[in-house]
Amino acid sequence: MNEQKLRHIFAEVLEIPESQISDELTYNSIPQWDSISHMALIAAIDDGFDTMIDTDDVIDMSSFGKAKEILAKYGVEF
Template identity: 30%
Template sequence: MDNSEILSKLNTIFQEELDVDDINLTEDTTAEDIEEWDSLSHIQLIVAVEKTFKIRFTSSEIQSWNNVGEMVESIKKK
């Protein structure tokens, strides 16, 4: 699975979890770019991503992400 495929799946997850239809994620997207992406929704997003990709992230992985691109790289490594 390449970055664009992962990003497309993530975009769908973010739209569903945040209940916002017009999200268009890029690898540079951060929580500051999406109003609905707060600390509580962040946890919901992580759980949804883990379920969708059938993977588990460590807390240090999650804390190290500065943008969606770093999340994509973590998914690719799994």
């Protein structure tokens, strides 16, 4: 359920089909995921999961898979 929610956030913010999102999807691997959309993604994740991701984790969030790992630290279960 949470993975689907996160997938939907990625698809919406990056304006790509959900089918394109996998754990291997990485920052800057597609033109849509640049530094500006990265910050929009963080904001949408914070809103969607009621978190406040800290700066180190924002920088560390380099892939969809890593996003799940980071959110797990904030108590989101996958």
